[in-house]
Amino acid sequence: MQGDLGAGKTTFVRHLLRALGITGRIKSPTYAVVEPHEAPDGLAIFHFDFYRFSDPREWEDAGFRDIFAGPGVKVAEWPENAAGRIPLADLAIKIEAMTDDTRTVTLRANTERGARLLAAA
Numbered sequence: 001m002q003g004d005l006g007a008g009k010t011t012f013v014r015h016l017l018r019a020l021g022i023t024g025r026i027k028s029p030t031y032a033v034v035e036p037h038e039a040p041d042g043l044a045i046f047h048f049d050f051y052r053f054s055d056p057r058e059w060e061d062a063g064f065r066d067i068f069a070g071p072g073v074k075v076a077e078w079p080e081n082a083a084g085r086i087p088l089a090d091l092a093i094k095i096e097a098m099t100d101d102t103r104t105v106t107l108r109a110n111t112e113r114g115a116r117l118l119a120a121a
């Protein structure tokens with residue numbers, strides 16, 4: 001998910017999590033890098049924020065490789081900070097702030113799965 005500081009990435013993920021049935025407080029992963037969630041139907045959703053990610057060893061040490069290889073939805077803010085490690089997104093989401101209260105969101109499918117997601121949206 002791409003977008004400048006304050007574009008609305010975290011807000012988008014919060015709404016996505018709510019839409020998937022997550023209730024209660026939704027923590028932001030800025031300090032933890034990843035915040036795991038589980039939907040009522042058992043679907044795992046991993047919310048990453050790579051804003052402060054800089055140590056490449058953390059990718060292995062924190063188990064991010066395993067998370068991306070495993071099941072569930074992975075949604076990432078600042079994926080460019082993990083370039084070269086993070087796999088190609090099925091769906092690239094770009095958010096641009098137009099005014100204080102309007103946003104333009106662009107979705108681009110990079111894979112077959114992404115294309116199916118777009119078609120279903």
Ligand SMILES: Nc1ncnc2c1ncn2[C@@H]1O[C@H](COP(=O)(O)OP(=O)(O)OP(=O)(O)O)[C@@H](O)[C@H]1O
Nearest residue numbers: 003004005006007008009010011012100101102103
């Ligand atoms: N679609 C929207 N319409 C109007 N305001 C929005 C929208 N999305 C987010 N905002 C507002 O923009 C501000 C920043 O949003 P948010 O924290 O989600 O941005 P972010 O892209 O995650 O920023 P960062 O890069 O710092 O993580 C918040 O005040 C939020 O309420």
Ligand SMILES: [Mg+2]
Nearest residue numbers: 009010049077
């Ligand atoms: Mg954010």
